[in-house]
Amino acid sequence: MQRPTIFVLNGPNLNTLGTRRPEIYGAETLADVEARVRRRADAAGFGIEFFQSNHEGELVEKIQQARRDAVGIVINPAAYTHTSVAIHDALEYAETPTVEVHISNVHAREPFRRHSYVSPLAKAVIAGAGTLGYEFAIEWLADHLRLQHTA
Ligand code: DQA
Numbered sequence: 725m726q727r728p729t730i731f732v733l734n735g736p737n738l739n740t741l742g743t744r745r746p747e748i749y750g751a752e753t754l755a756d757v758e759a760r761v762r763r764r765a766d767a768a769g770f771g772i773e774f775f776q777s778n779h780e781g782e783l784v785e786k787i788q789q790a791r792r793d794a795v796g797i798v799i800n801p802a803a804y805t806h807t808s809v810a811i812h813d814a815l816e817y818a819e820t821p822t823v824e825v826h827i828s829n830v831h832a833r834e835p836f837r838r839h840s841y842v843s844p845l846a847k848a849v850i851a852g853a854g855t856l857g858y859e860f861a862i863e864w865l866a867d868h869l870r871l872q873h874t875a
Contacts, residue, residue: 727771728795730865731820732761732858733786734776735802741827741855748828750854757855761798764859768866770795780810787814796865797822798858805830805840812841821868823861826851 734754737744742753758774765772773794775786783804790797797820804811805826815822822845829852830837843849848864850857 727769728869729771729773729793730765730796730798730862731786731790731794732758732772732774732862733783733797733799733801734774735783735800735804736778738800738802739776739778750827752855757858760855761858761862764862765866768862770862770866772862780804780808784810784814787811787818790818790820794818794820795869796820798825798861798865799823799842800825800827800858801842805842806836808841812845815842815845821865821872822846823865824849825857825861827854827857828852 738754741749741757742751754776761774762772777783777786783801787797797815797818799822801808801811801824824840824842824846831851847868848861850860853860
């Protein structure tokens with residue numbers, strides 16, 4: 725039987741993780757993060773689909789697909805967090821429990837990073853926990869989805 729799938733989505737420039745400003749984003753690559761998240765999801769009984777894009781429309785399409793194919797979404801929309809009404813609208817359409825993740829503490833940085841178009845649609849928001857935030861998000865979703873099933 726196929727396991728329920730959580731989509732783990734990453735926005736622009738996160739493909740450069742490991743080389744981009746490591747003092748802020750850490751030394752791990754996105755492939756390292758993917759391996760850790762996959763292990764964590766596996767242990768919780770979920771499959772994951774990992775997707776990164778530098779293009780807003782591709783992220784929108786993936787989020788739309790979540791409505792049908794995912795039980796949960798973990799998303800780091802990166803810079804689109806602060807600009808994208810299209811991603812906001814896609815998440816509204818997806819009607820899928822969503823956790824918003826930021827590696828850095830966006831509230832302790834430039835003022836333009838404090839506003840998120842995604843947070844109003846997220847069940848939980850994790851910022852500043854480094855790449856561990858992705859694992860916390862999986863853990864939270866696993867718990868949330870289990871509770872939903874027993875309710
Ligand atoms: C980020 C924070 C955003 O402000 C920034 O544009 C990113 C990464 C984070 O993970 O801390 O690209 O989402």
